[in-house]
Amino acid sequence: MQKLFVPILIFSLSFLFCNSYVALGGVPVGDWRPVNPSDPSVIEIGKFAVDEHNKEANTALRYINVVNGKSQLEVGVKYNLTIQAADGTFGKNYQAVVRDMPWRKSRVLLSFEGPI
Numbered sequence: 145m146q147k148l149f150v151p152i153l154i155f156s157l158s159f160l161f162c163n164s165y166v167a168l169g170g171v172p173v174g175d176w177r178p179v180n181p182s183d184p185s186v187i188e189i190g191k192f193a194v195d196e197h198n199k200e201a202n203t204a205l206r207y208i209n210v211v212n213g214k215s216q217l218e219v220g221v222k223y224n225l226t227i228q229a230a231d232g233t234f235g236k237n238y239q240a241v242v243r244d245m246p247w248r249k250s251r252v253l254l255s256f257e258g259p260i
């Protein structure tokens with residue numbers, strides 16, 4: 145009984161775990177979860193998105209803060225943040241999607257839209 149219990153437990157747990165994911169094109173994708181806009185790692189992603197957008201689009205937006213956002217486990221963590229940035233004097237909201245893969249030290253700006 146003892147011998148059977150552990151494998152069954154592991155099997156059940158892995159089933160539960162897999163169930164909370166939806167396989168999309170072979171990539172396991174988790175649910176979108178809200179992030180805390182004042183979490184330092186979220187702020188870092190927000191600043192990265194503005195910096196990266198400035199490089200790509202040759203703009204001079206100034207990061208102000210993350211308004212709100214959500215993240216999803218997929219290949220690394222995908223963040224979808226509403227970011228406030230100053231275009232000249234006025235703060236406007238932008239929507240940025242960033243993929244973060246800390247173990248590869250890789251961070252990619254997937255999209256940056258706005259002002260929204």
Ligand SMILES: *[C@@H]1O[C@H](CO)[C@@H](O)[C@H](O)[C@H]1NC(C)=O
Binds near residue numbers: 224225241
């Ligand atoms: C990001 O979130 C916004 C607002 O909820 C939504 O309109 C947009 O489609 C999302 N983008 C992605 C790639 O999930």
